[in-house]
Structures are given as structure tokens and as C-alpha cells.
Amino acid sequence: MFSKSQFKLINSLSQKKYRYKHRLFVVEGIKAVSELLESDLELHSLFTTRDIFKAEKEKTFIIEESELRKISNLITPQTSLAVFHMPEGHEPVLEGLVVALDGVQDPGNLGTIIRMCDWFGISQLICSMGTVDCYNSKVVQATMGSIARVKIIYTSLPELLGQVQPSIPVFGAFLEGENIYTHSLPAEGLIVMGNEASGITPEVEALITTKLVIPQFGKEQNTESLNVATATAIFLSEFCRRQFY
Numbered sequence: 171m172f173s174k175s176q177f178k179l180i181n182s183l184s185q186k187k188y189r190y191k192h193r194l195f196v197v198e199g200i201k202a203v204s205e206l207l208e209s210d211l212e213l214h215s216l217f218t219t220r221d222i223f224k225a226e227k228e229k230t231f232i233i234e235e236s237e238l239r240k241i242s243n244l245i246t247p248q249t250s251l252a253v254f255h256m257p258e259g260h261e262p263v264l265e266g267l268v269v270a271l272d273g274v275q276d277p278g279n280l281g282t283i284i285r286m287c288d289w290f291g292i293s294q295l296i297c298s299m300g301t302v303d304c305y306n307s308k309v310v311q312a313t314m315g316s317i318a319r320v321k322i323i324y325t326s327l328p329e330l331l332g333q334v335q336p337s338i339p340v341f342g343a344f345l346e347g348e349n350i351y352t353h354s355l356p357a358e359g360l361i362v363m364g365n366e367a368s369g370i371t372p373e374v375e376a377l378i379t380t381k382l383v384i385p386q387f388g389k390e391q392n393t394e395s396l397n398v399a400t401a402t403a404i405f406l407s408e409f410c411r412r413q414f415y
Contacts, residue, residue, distance in 0.1 A: 211318055231384055262296055267359060284316050293320065294321045294323065298371075337360075
């Protein structure tokens with residue numbers, strides 16, 4: 171059984187200000203918890219209805235399903251919930267391909283993009299200060315453990331892009347631009363993806379060296395744009411395909 175102080179702490183982590191006050195975040199589910207336990211992230215505490223994890227015993231608490239429901243962020247709680255320490259902050263190292271997000275707000279989109287970066291071997295994800303918190307429980311859940319393998323850095327994008335030009339090419343996803351399938355794509359560069367509704371901000375757009383578009387093949391013109399996570403997957407697939415094939 172967990173104590174009142176543990177209950178209070180875990181529930182407080184649903185709010186960003188308390189996550190950063192305590193430097194802790196929550197992850198749920200056997201697969202995600204297992205992957206993070208095998209990573210370099212430090213475990214704070216583990217609550218489970220099944221004693222199946224290879225974790226420090228003094229940090230592991232076997233609880234009832236009814237207790238797990240009280241601390242879970244999920245509508246249908248899984249069998250385990252763990253609290254991990256946030257990693258130390260990282261400085262951007264702009265080598266190879268790097269993805270930058272300009273104001274992405276949907277937790278599911280950010281979580282999926284983190285998974286995409288992991289899949290395509292992108293080790294760093296740069297986020298604007300206006301991008302949703304990567305330790306939001308919905309984001310963590312959507313990463314399926316990839317949050318342990320991708321370094322996520324929050325910074326001012328205009329300031330960062332101003333520093334890297336003109337040594338590093340900066341590509342941006344737009345509704346109008348060069349066709350991504352026919353334009354020359356290098357092995358190194360920074361790919362900027364914009365907000366779900368408004369796209370890339372004018373301040374960041376002014377620092378983009380090449381605007382790229384994913385051409386629409388369907389004849390229906392009422393489709394305004396692709397989901398940002400889907401567009402990111404296409405961008406990364408095309409950049410990586412050119413590099414390796």
C-alpha cells in the first residue's frame with residue numbers, strides 16, 4: 171500500500187509546475203515501464219499489481235488494482251505505474267539530421283514524433299518553448315518508451331536558428347515550397363515542423379533556408395494539410411531514404 175505522501179506526490183505530477191519542481195514524471199504500462207527501467211533514467215518509485223519487474227526492491231510497491239486506479243492518469247489503468255527522475259538538461263548538438271518543433275500543442279502528436287525520431291535514428295529533438303511539455307503523461311504514453319532514447323531540448327528556436335546559419339541548412343514544412351520528392355536533400359540539416367493549426371511562426375520562417383512541401387496526390391482540395399506527426403514521418407522517411415538508399 172502506498173502512503174498519503176506518495177499518493178499526493180504522484181497526483182501532483184499531472185501538473186507541469188510540480189513535475190519540474192520535483193524533477194519527476196510518470197509512465198504507465200508494462201512495456202513502457204520495462205523500457206525505461208532498462209534505460210539510463212533513474213527510478214524514483216514503482217507501483218504494480220504484479221511483481222514482474224527487475225527493479226530495486228526498496229523502490230517497488232505491490233498494490234491493489236483499486237489503489238492503482240487512484241493514481242493512474244488512464245481511463246483504463248494498466249497493471250503498473252512508475253515515477254522516474256527527469257534527465258539532466260542537454261545542450262543542442264547539431265550533427266546529422268535534427269528535428270525542431272515550433273509550437274506543437276497536441277500531446278499525442280509530440281509523443282508520436284518522439285517515437286518517429288527514435289525509429290529513424292534521430293537522437294535529438296529540439297522544441298520551442300511553446301511546444302507541449304514532453305513529460306506530460308499523454309506524451310510519455312504515446313512515446314511507448316522512446317522518450318528514454320531521444321534527447322529533448324527546449325529552447326528559443328529563433329535564437330538557435332540565428333546561431334547556426336549559414337553553416338547548417340534549415341528546412342521547413344510548408345503548404346507551398348519545393349517538392350520534397352524531387353528536391354536535393356542532404357544528410358545533415360535541421361527540419362522544422364510547425365504548429366497543428368498555424369504552422370511555423372513568422373519569426374522562425376524568416377530563418378528557414380529551404381521550404382519543402384509534401385505534394386497532394388488526391389484530387390479532393392478540401393483537405394487542408396497533413397497531421398504534423400504524419401508529415402514528420404514522411405519528411406524523416408524521405409531524408410533517410412536519400413541517405414541510405
